[in-house]
Amino acid sequence: MHRGFFGLLALGLTFAVPAAAADNLKITGDETVVTIETDDGVVDITRQKTEAALIGGVLQPMVPVPGVxxxxxxxxxxxxxxxxxxxxxxxxxxxxxxxxxxxxxxxxxxxxxxxxxxxxxxxxxxxxxxxxxxxxxxxxxxxxxxxxxxxxxxxxxxxxxxxxxxxxxxxxxxxxxxxxxxxxxxx
Structure with missing residues (x-):
């Protein structure tokens, strides 16, 4: 059975919350947090350095120039x-x-x-x-x-x-x- 994010929350599973905003990597420009509204309330989406990440950088678009x-x-x-x-x-x-x-x-x-x-x-x-x-x-x-x-x-x-x-x-x-x-x- 497929369980989405909210199904996992119903099971009591939680997700790590960053210790401090200063530890967040940039998502775009100077933005380190994207706040969204869900049916269950506000969620801050952040980006943390992981073992798999080669660099900090900022997220790039899928199409950097129209036609690519x-x-x-x-x-x-x-x-x-x-x-x-x-x-x-x-x-x-x-x-x-x-x-x-x-x-x-x-x-x-x-x-x-x-x-x-x-x-x-x-x-x-x-x-x-x-x-x-x-x-x-x-x-x-x-x-x-x-x-x-x-x-x-x-x-x-x-x-x-x-x-x-x-x-x-x-x-x-x-x-x-x-x-x-x-x-x-x-x-």
């Missing part, structure tokens, strides 16, 4: 297997060397606007022709990491077609939590 398609692990695996899209680690070198998705290429988010030629565009920064742009999957550290969303925005601003950009928002955090193979010391 969010994808999950199965789509990333298919792209790696079939070479139907380039899987691009958009994190800094420090993060990539710790661990990355095997078969991914590295274009740091701070350099992507200068390196679109590696994704099928011709020209140079400020004057890219992306008519023949490759399909690509961007990832970084996970749902609270701004690196790939920042890169995606820069790519779109430079003329990269958003419909050729796929965003693996789960990134390394979800990849590792799911127990998928990682590569280390990749440059």
């Amino acid at each position: 398609t969010p994808v999950g692990e199965l789509e990333v695996l298919d792209a790696l297997k079939t070479k139907s899209a380039k899987v691009v680690d958009m994190r800094t070198l420090e993060w990539r060397t710790k661990s990355t998705i095997p078969g991914s290429i590295h274009i740091p988010y701070t350099e992507v606007a200068m390196r679109l030629n590696e994704l099928g565009c011709s020209g140079s920064q400020g004057a890219w022709d992306c008519a023949n742009a490759d399909k690509m999957i961007a990832f970084c550290n996970g749902p609270a990491c701004p690196q790939s969303p920042t890169a995606i925005k820069a790519m779109a601003r430079e003329g990269y077609p958003p419909e050729k950009i796929f965003y693996y928002r789960g990134g390394m955090q979800d990849w590792v939590v799911l127990g998928l193979t990682v590569a280390e010391d990749m440059f």
Whole structure:
């Protein structure tokens, strides 16, 4: 039988309440608490650092730029297997060397606007022709990491077609939590 949140409350199960608001991670911007009204009263939703969280950051949208398609692990695996899209680690070198998705290429988010030629565009920064742009999957550290969303925005601003950009928002955090193979010391 399926028991929802309120069914669990009826069973007497409780949920941990954060010790202090100062311990809360940001959800968006400066927001550390989202207060909602439920049938059973007010609930404060907070975010706490866990063993699985790679970074604090703030939660990122599923679609950082209109036209970009969010994808999950199965789509990333298919792209790696079939070479139907380039899987691009958009994190800094420090993060990539710790661990990355095997078969991914590295274009740091701070350099992507200068390196679109590696994704099928011709020209140079400020004057890219992306008519023949490759399909690509961007990832970084996970749902609270701004690196790939920042890169995606820069790519779109430079003329990269958003419909050729796929965003693996789960990134390394979800990849590792799911127990998928990682590569280390990749440059």
